[in-house]
Amino acid sequence: MNFAELVAASAEVGSTRSRKAKTETLASVLQRLEPDEIEPAVAWLAGELRQGRIGTGWRTLMGAEGVPASEPTLTVAAVEAVFEELAGLSGAGSVLRRRELLDGLFALATADERAFVIRLLTGDLRQGALLGVMTEAVAAAAGLPIEPVRRAYMLSGVLPTTAAAALRGGLAELAEFRLEVGRAVQPMLASPAESLADALAELGGDVSVEFKLDGARIQVHRNGDEVRIFTRSLREITSTVPELVSLVRSLPCSSVVLDGETLALTDAGRPRPFQETMSRFGADEGDSILLPYFFDCLHLDGKDLLDEPLEVRLEALKVAAPDNRIPSVQRPSPEEAAGQLDAAMSGGHEGVMVKALDGPYAAGRRGKSWQKVKPVHTIDLVVLGAEWGYGRRTGYLSNLHLGARDPNGGEPIMVGKTFKGMTDKLLAWQTEEFPKYERSRDDHTVYLRPEIVVEIELDGVQTSRRYPGGVALRFARVLRYRPDKDAGQADTIDTLRALLVR
Numbered sequence: 001m002n003f004a005e006l007v008a009a010s011a012e013v014g015s016t017r018s019r020k021a022k023t024e025t026l027a028s029v030l031q032r033l034e035p036d037e038i039e040p041a042v043a044w045l046a047g048e049l050r051q052g053r054i055g056t057g058w059r060t061l062m063g064a065e066g067v068p069a070s071e072p073t074l075t076v077a078a079v080e081a082v083f084e085e086l087a088g089l090s091g092a093g094s095v096l097r098r099r100e101l102l103d104g105l106f107a108l109a110t111a112d113e114r115a116f117v118i119r120l121l122t123g124d125l126r127q128g129a130l131l132g133v134m135t136e137a138v139a140a141a142a143g144l145p146i147e148p149v150r151r152a153y154m155l156s157g158v159l160p161t162t163a164a165a166a167l168r169g170g171l172a173e174l175a176e177f178r179l180e181v182g183r184a185v186q187p188m189l190a191s192p193a194e195s196l197a198d199a200l201a202e203l204g205g206d207v208s209v210e211f212k213l214d215g216a217r218i219q220v221h222r223n224g225d226e227v228r229i230f231t232r233s234l235r236e237i238t239s240t241v242p243e244l245v246s247l248v249r250s251l252p253c254s255s256v257v258l259d260g261e262t263l264a265l266t267d268a269g270r271p272r273p274f275q276e277t278m279s280r281f282g283a284d285e286g287d288s289i290l291l292p293y294f295f296d297c298l299h300l301d302g303k304d305l306l307d308e309p310l311e312v313r314l315e316a317l318k319v320a321a322p323d324n325r326i327p328s329v330q331r332p333s334p335e336e337a338a339g340q341l342d343a344a345m346s347g348g349h350e351g352v353m354v355k356a357l358d359g360p361y362a363a364g365r366r367g368k369s370w371q372k373v374k375p376v377h378t379i380d381l382v383v384l385g386a387e388w389g390y391g392r393r394t395g396y397l398s399n400l401h402l403g404a405r406d407p408n409g410g411e412p413i414m415v416g417k418t419f420k421g422m423t424d425k426l427l428a429w430q431t432e433e434f435p436k437y438e439r440s441r442d443d444h445t446v447y448l449r450p451e452i453v454v455e456i457e458l459d460g461v462q463t464s465r466r467y468p469g470g471v472a473l474r475f476a477r478v479l480r481y482r483p484d485k486d487a488g489q490a491d492t493i494d495t496l497r498a499l500l501v502r
């Protein structure tokens with residue numbers, strides 16, 4: 001396929017708010033691709049490179065000048081070949097070769113194609129929010145129902161691979177995706193419940209009511225002595241959490257996949273701040289000790305359990321990790337369930353999860369069979385920009401512009417601003433970190449690529465004429481940043497609108 005067609009389709013997807021129009025445009029591109037072009041094209045349309053980052057900063061790119069081509073001649077395959085070579089470069093001569101490759105590519109590219117390549121290589125096109133729409137487009141293009149595509153995506157964790165399988169091999173090839181010990185799957189998510197009583201009323205009595213610990217999600221894979229640990233967004237963190245690795249290695253089983261939450265505790269046994277847990281997911285090993293609290297078992301000793309009801313998975317969990325389970329009660333009376341919520345809150349935790357005991361592990365989407373009950377209302381929003389502070393905050397990036405996710409895969413929709421809840425340390429961090437995501441700036445504000453997710457505590461929302469989504473936050477304050485989430489996992493404008501009616 002001509003690269004120009006893909007570039008035009010990407011622009012078209014970006015310029016409409018309609019989910020249907022986006023899906024149709026994407027599906028029509030997918031149908032016209034050569035088999036080898038499917039994977040790169042799906043990645044690019046979501047603003048990603050299959051090769052990850054390929055070391056071409058702004059500076060290198062801006063050096064590539066000259067008159068753009070007047071006629072498009074590049075193909076998707078030809079552009080991918082250049083990216084492949086760029087990704088493989090290292091050592092002596094690589095700077096020169098990079099320059100040559102980019103110059104060669106730019107000489108053949110039209111102005112639109114150049115702009116697309118630059119935005120792709122700098123991460124400016126990255127659109128986690130588009131993944132849901134893309135999954136639907138893959139199903140439509142392949143003429144398949146959505147469920148098998150979603151399931152294969154959950155099992156592979158990689159949409160381009162899933163798309164290639166769906167389009168080239170249909171249902172038969174999708175069915176070949178299995179849970180593979182060692183390869184992360186998309187985690188199952190929960191829906192928010194209004195209250196404990198509501199969750200119990202909706203799910204009936206056959207539930208597990210578990211502490212909702214305020215740590216960070218982990219997915220643990222063990223095959224014999226080999227252990228791998230992943231975050232919520234499927235990033236591998238095995239090397240930074242040695243204490244979890246050795247604990248998992250000592251569990252009484254030979255192969256296992258566990259889902260859980262990890263956190264560090266104070267000497268008094270209370271949870272340490274979330275930031276401390278997250279910092280252990282970075283490069284440094286830190287000095288706090290992380291403990292795992294498992295709540296699900298997806299595989300045990302050769303048997304896949306994804307399609308088994310939760311009750312069976314919890315039995316397996318009892319066998320695999322008897323001493324590292326999250327506190328839970330099964331089939332509680334309403335009083336026992338309320339007692340569980342009280343116990344969680346007085347232990348310094350976030351709330352409880354109420355889970356249907358007959359539900360399979362349905363990943364990737366927010367289902368009703370897991371419901372979270374949290375007395376304090378928080379939402380995850382995308383940082384769109386920050387204004388320079390004044391007075392005591394002069395020189396610091398302070399007032400945040402906040403956006404909710406567009407469920408149809410468009411740019412986040414601005415819903416308010418806040419400069420509340422920030423410590424001096426956080427202000428310093430924002431000032432240092434935000435310019436790395438800069439899209440543009442004016443005298444007052446640095447505008448950012450929509451990638452950073454922040455958890456906001458709020459009193460509610462109100463209707464607004466000023467903001468484009470028709471809703472604005474009321475008394476919003478920063479609770480913490482969520483480096484374990486990307487913009488595709490932020491809360492949607494619909495979630496905020498639903499708060500209007502409360």
Ligand SMILES: Nc1ncnc2c1ncn2[C@@H]1O[C@H](COP(=O)(O)OP(=O)(O)OP(=O)(O)O)[C@@H](O)[C@H]1O
Nearest residue numbers: 189190210211212213214216217261295326353372
């Ligand atoms: N017992 C539990 N069962 C499942 N998830 C739990 C449990 N305790 C804590 N969690 C955490 O809660 C999250 C599930 O809530 P949700 O699906 O809303 O994800 P989230 O958006 O990260 O949640 P939140 O923003 O409320 O922390 C999980 O990702 C996990 O990290």
